[in-house]
Amino acid sequence: MKKKIGLLYGGKSAEHEVSLSTALAVTNAIDFDVYDVFPIYITQDGEWRKNAPLEGPAKTVEQLQLTSESSKPNDISSFLPSQNNKALDVIIPLLHGPNGEDGTVQGLLEVLNIPYVGNGVLASSAGMDKVVMKQLFEQAGLKQTPYVYFIRREWDQNQDFWVAKVEAELAWPVFVKPANLGSSVGISKADNREELVAAVKEALKFDRKIVIEQGVVAREIEVGVLGNDNPACSVAGEIKPLKAFYDYQAKYKDGDTAMIIPAELDEAIYANLEVDAKKAFKILDCSGLVRADFFVTENNEILINEVNTLPGFTPYSMFPLLWENTGVPYPELIKRLITLAIERHEEKQLLQVKMD
Structure with missing residues (x-):
């Protein structure tokens, strides 16, 4: 059947x-x-x-x-x-x-x-909100870039305060993002105060909460995570945008980026990425699949950028390509995800819902 x-x-x-x-x-x-x-x-x-x-x-x-x-x-x-x-x-x-x-x-x-298939309510909501995600990463001891965040009302009431806070706590360039959106929608790079104000205006079209992150000179490395209580990691891949940053157009429209799979990394660096990817997976209580995104600096410092709890499966998407290069072709990947979904659902059915 x-x-x-x-x-x-x-x-x-x-x-x-x-x-x-x-x-x-x-x-x-x-x-x-x-x-x-x-x-x-x-x-x-x-x-x-x-x-x-x-x-x-x-x-x-x-x-x-x-x-x-x-x-x-x-x-x-x-x-x-x-x-x-x-x-x-x-x-x-x-x-x-x-x-x-x-x-x-x-x-x-x-x-x-x-x-x-995929992550439950908590992991999905926490993974969607970049601010909540960062706060949980802090609790897990994961290193990340400095950031500032605020909501629309705070920005409207005292724009000068938030501009000054960004200038005091971060260094140019910065990246301005809607807190609750993915696929690089609404994200802008700002190199000065004027560009910052314009970038916030753009991001507020998509969300009431804005996060501004410190720019960093580093390699962009991504790792796929697959599983429930005992997750496994794929090989690492590297994103090399041909534009200023890996934006929506580069991801989904013109493929204007290079993906290197597997990424050229020392074994020790990959081992640390694997540890951090699993730690992020577990602190958010993830299940099924996650793509964990990192920065690796020239000094081999690892900074977690974010996790994507529902990574894309388009022809340009990193997640299925990572697993294909790990020995799990696309059709098999879908089968595994379906199996993981049924496994998690069956476990939940064991929970008692009536008091003795």
């Missing part, structure tokens, strides 16, 4: 297009001999549409969307078991950014008691 897999993609997020690319890539990698695949599309306006099962890999995003059934949008009953309908065995969330990667959808799937 084939397992019924729901691909949850799209989403009410600035990373909607990234999600479409990821969903398309997954349909080209998943084993249709083992799984029946049901696309579940969330429009950018937030409507849910469960689609008819795919007969095979989708060649275009348009083909993926054309399977839409006439069922009502936002009809959650289509996920639940009934006399004539078996519930989906596993859902693979392929939603990037807010309303998908931040624990909201994960919470819904927990309430529906449906197994799902």
Whole structure:
């Protein structure tokens, strides 16, 4: 009996297009001999549409969307078991950014008691908020670059104070980011006060909380983490942007970057990266998959940048390439993630919910 897999993609997020690319890539990698695949599309306006099962890999995003059934949008009953309908065995969330990667959808799937691939509510929400993530990293003793953060109201009430604080505590250049977004959306580099103000204005389009990080001259190294309670690490990869930094355009549009896999690293440096990647995975209580991003300085100092609890699976994405170079090809990677999701779900079913 084939397992019924729901691909949850799209989403009410600035990373909607990234999600479409990821969903398309997954349909080209998943084993249709083992799984029946049901696309579940969330429009950018937030409507849910469960689609008819795919007969095979989708060649275009348009083909993926054309399977839409006439069922009502936002009809959650289509996920639940009934006399004539078996519930989906596993859902693979392929939603990037807010309303998908931040624990909201994960919470819904927990309430529906449906197994799902990837991180749970806590890890997803903590991993989405860069400030909370950094504070947890501090608790774990992980080294990172200095940073300043504030919310929109604080900036609006006393812009000069925050500009002065950045100048006092950080050094140019700095990177200005929405705290709750990924895929380099809304991120700008600032080399002076004027550029800082413009960068904050841009970032506030996407989030009410802003984080400003100290720029650092270092190699950008990434490690894939896979597992639940006993995670394993992939080989390390290095990002070498051909632009000023690894922005949205370079990641998802033009591939204007070089990926070196495996990265040329001393064994001792890789061993320390592996320790720190697993430490970050555990401090956030992660499960399934994570991509841990680091800076390695000229003096071989390791600084953790962030973790991505739902790394992309597009043709330009680092995570599947890291595991492919570790000996786990894309179709096998998907199978392992589904197995990990079922394993975690079954463990949760052992928990007592009634008092003796």
